[in-house]
Amino acid sequence: MSSAYFQGPWVPAADRALVTGGSSGIGRDIALMLAGAGVEVFVVGRRMERLEAVAAESDGSITPLAADIRDADAVDAAFTAAEAEGGPVPLLVNAASGAFLAAAEDISPGGFAAVVGSSLNGPFQVLRRWAQPLLGAGTPGAAMMVSSALAEREVPGAAHSSAAKAGLEALIRSLAVEWGPRGLRINSLAPGAFSTEGADAGMWSFGPVHDAALDNIPLGRFGASDELLGPAAFLLSRAAGYVTGATVVVDGGWHLSPHPFGSVFPPRG
Ligand SMILES: CCCCC/C=C/C(=O)SCCNC(=O)CCNC(=O)[C@H](O)C(C)(C)COP(=O)(O)OP(=O)(O)OC[C@H]1O[C@@H](n2cnc3c(N)ncnc32)[C@H](O)[C@@H]1OP(=O)(O)O
Numbered sequence: 001m002s003s004a005y006f007q008g009p010w011v012p013a014a015d016r017a018l019v020t021g022g023s024s025g026i027g028r029d030i031a032l033m034l035a036g037a038g039v040e041v042f043v044v045g046r047r048m049e050r051l052e053a054v055a056a057e058s059d060g061s062i063t064p065l066a067a068d069i070r071d072a073d074a075v076d077a078a079f080t081a082a083e084a085e086g087g088p089v090p091l092l093v094n095a096a097s098g099a100f101l102a103a104a105e106d107i108s109p110g111g112f113a114a115v116v117g118s119s120l121n122g123p124f125q126v127l128r129r130w131a132q133p134l135l136g137a138g139t140p141g142a143a144m145m146v147s148s149a150l151a152e153r154e155v156p157g158a159a160h161s162s163a164a165k166a167g168l169e170a171l172i173r174s175l176a177v178e179w180g181p182r183g184l185r186i187n188s189l190a191p192g193a194f195s196t197e198g199a200d201a202g203m204w205s206f207g208p209v210h211d212a213a214l215d216n217i218p219l220g221r222f223g224a225s226d227e228l229l230g231p232a233a234f235l236l237s238r239a240a241g242y243v244t245g246a247t248v249v250v251d252g253g254w255h256l257s258p259h260p261f262g263s264v265f266p267p268r269g
């Protein structure tokens, strides 16, 4: 991934980063972008072999660390390993999250907990563990949590994910207020529809879901991965030094769409 995303004032805000969800899709692209800009990157996910594959794409600057972000002990172990040589890690990206599409009445307690666990509870444990040593040392840092356009644009089948991502955005605003005075910036990036391995498998490969999404996107198309990287680079750069508690929505306008029935309108008159 090119370091061209980081130029001029858009230099990374620090030289070490931990990226959860760094083995696939959006997290992988961001991890490779940071590594390409000279940042030492730790990638976290549940499956080690997939993390190792991403690490192998770098020049040795990406280190794989396996953990399920819903497991606070595993999150602690991953940060402890990342901090072993260079101390607290100043940059955090949380892209890890999981969701499936299901009618609300069919989401079991376990299914709701699995999605909220990976999209809200787990990200809080990641943020808390990331911040503790930085706050203790008085070292500045910046976190970018990957949210979703679903935080403010509800769609059928995603009640658990919408609720969790809306909670995540509320959480980052609270933490921005609590930790800002102590040198930490916390923002979120909210993607709309992007073709990735996980999202394609879970939703976009189903024709009616794909077409309903397209109907609701004012720009009329899915996003390309490099259209997320620029906004991500900004939030993780010195250029964003006065930005905290913000959500940058990158969704082709989906969150504005007023079309609950797709593009079908009643006839005039
Ligand atoms: C505007 C933008 C729209 C697009 C929004 C996109 C959002 C995204 O998040 S895209 C990223 C997609 N990537 C992934 O989702 C990959 C990771 N996914 C997962 O890990 C799983 O989907 C997970 C969230 C369910 C978590 O996995 P895990 O904990 O391993 O899950 P289990 O198999 O143990 O199941 C737990 C629980 O959930 C129920 N369940 C799982 N899948 C479904 C399903 N398709 N439908 C209904 N219920 C499901 C499963 O039955 C378990 O429940 P209980 O049996 O009651 O315990």
Ligand SMILES: NC(=O)C1=CN([C@@H]2O[C@H](COP(=O)(O)OP(=O)(O)OC[C@H]3O[C@@H](n4cnc5c(N)ncnc54)[C@H](OP(=O)(O)O)[C@@H]3O)[C@@H](O)[C@H]2O)C=CC1
Pocket (backbone or CB within 6 Å): 020, 021, 022, 023, 024, 025, 026, 027, 044, 045, 046, 047, 048, 050, 067, 068, 069, 070, 094, 095, 096, 097, 098, 118, 122, 146, 147, 148, 149, 150, 190, 191, 192, 193, 194, 195, 196, 197, 198, 199
């Ligand atoms: N693609 C899209 O259209 C959209 C995506 N998003 C958000 O973007 C982010 C990335 O999604 P995307 O790249 O599409 O998805 P992918 O499924 O392609 O990637 C998900 C990554 O997260 C890891 N992961 C998932 N659950 C956990 C967990 N519990 N603990 C640790 N790691 C985990 C996966 O690795 P492993 O499975 O090995 O753990 C993988 O590296 C998510 O937060 C998602 O909600 C939001 C809106 C739209």
